[in-house]
Amino acid sequence: MLKRLDDADLYLGDCVEVLKTLPDNSVDLVITSPPYNMRTRVRNGKYTTREKSEHFSKKYEHFDDALPIDDYFSFHCGVIDELLRVSDTVILNMQIVTGSKEAWFKIIGKYALNIKDIVVWDKGHGQPAMHSGILNRATELILILESNPQAGRFLRNATFDRGTLSDIWRIGRGGKKVKGHGAVFPEKLVELIVDNFKSDIVLDPFMGTGTTGVVCVNKCRKFIGIEITENYFNISEQRILQAQETILEKLNGFMRNQKRIRMGE
Numbered sequence: 677m678l679k680r681l682d683d684a685d686l687y688l689g690d691c692v693e694v695l696k697t698l699p700d701n702s703v704d705l706v707i708t709s710p711p712y713n714m715r716t717r718v719r720n721g722k723y724t725t726r727e728k729s730e731h732f733s734k735k736y737e738h739f740d741d742a743l744p745i746d747d748y749f750s751f752h753c754g755v756i757d758e759l760l761r762v763s764d765t766v767i768l769n770m771q772i773v774t775g776s777k778e779a780w781f782k783i784i785g786k787y788a789l790n791i792k793d794i795v796v797w798d799k800g801h802g803q804p805a806m807h808s809g810i811l812n813r814a815t816e817l818i819l820i821l822e823s824n825p826q827a828g829r830f831l832r833n834a835t836f837d838r839g840t841l842s843d844i845w846r847i848g849r850g851g852k853k854v855k856g857h858g859a860v861f862p863e864k865l866v867e868l869i870v871d872n873f874k875s876d877i878v879l880d881p882f883m884g885t886g887t888t889g890v891v892c893v894n895k896c897r898k899f900i901g902i903e904i905t906e907n908y909f910n911i912s913e914q915r916i917l918q919a920q921e922t923i924l925e926k927l928n929g930f931m932r933n934q935k936r937i938r939m940g941e
């Protein structure tokens with residue numbers, strides 16, 4: 677299902693299916709954070725799915741997030757292939773957790789040529805790990821991929837000047853709290869990306885609660901979002917509509933002020 681808002685196309689559906697319907701090179705930039713596979717765990721050295729676990733992830737109320745590791749790998753390869761078909765630049769935030777580690781490290785090898793660089797997102801402090809012998813995770817990795825890559829680290833759609841952006845982005849997790857969804861982007865992270873890369877049309881195939889869309893509204897970019905879970909889709913729609921309303925109110929206030937100034941009030 678497609679909902680068209682002003683400068684935002686929102687799809688409720690599986691991104692694997694929806695991406696097939698988007699034309700080649702139709703967006704400038706992908707900004708996304710795929711599901712982490714948080715409920716696939718390891719027990720006695722083997723992967724196991726603990727869907728009913730209260731102990732582990734409550735990140736999503738409405739999404740299982742528990743694929744067998746090989747399925748998680750092939751799912752993401754399929755998605756990345758499609759993303760590189762529709763967009764020149766793909767900026768993908770991956771979180772290394774037990775249920776995703778092996779797949780992401782294989783993905784890094786498979787797309788070695790496309791991965792132009794890796795950013796460390798430093799979230800400031802790590803939440804305590806579940807067991808001894810496991811590092812607290814205070815960072816996430818952000819892959820910058822390009823289609824038709826050339827050798828070297830030059831990012832062809834970057835807009836930042838020499839010496840102005842490093843490969844460590846220090847942004848506290850502080851995402852907007854959204855009920856029932858614990859994996860929300862901080863708006864600052866999306867703003868940093870939009871400000872530093874060509875981004876007239878931005879796609880987020882794992883839209884979640886619509887943070888990428890909200891930033892696109894605030895920065896006057898066109899946005900395309902895809903989300904499989906109806907509840908999160910509805911939250912995205914509401915947040916994006918709210919952001920559009922706020923912009924309109926600000927614009928009206930500005931116009932009123934200009935009018936008063938012209939009238940010498």
Ligand SMILES: C[S@@+](CC[C@H](N)C(=O)[O-])C[C@H]1O[C@@H](n2cnc3c(N)ncnc32)[C@H](O)[C@@H]1O
Pocket residue numbers: 689690691692708709710711712736739857859860861881882883884885886887888902903904905908
């Ligand atoms: C890490 S969250 C994204 C959070 C988002 N960045 C935000 O700020 O709210 C991943 C999202 O992907 C959604 N998802 C999982 N599989 C999907 C699929 N096949 N197609 C589209 N969305 C999917 C999940 O429902 C979840 O909301």
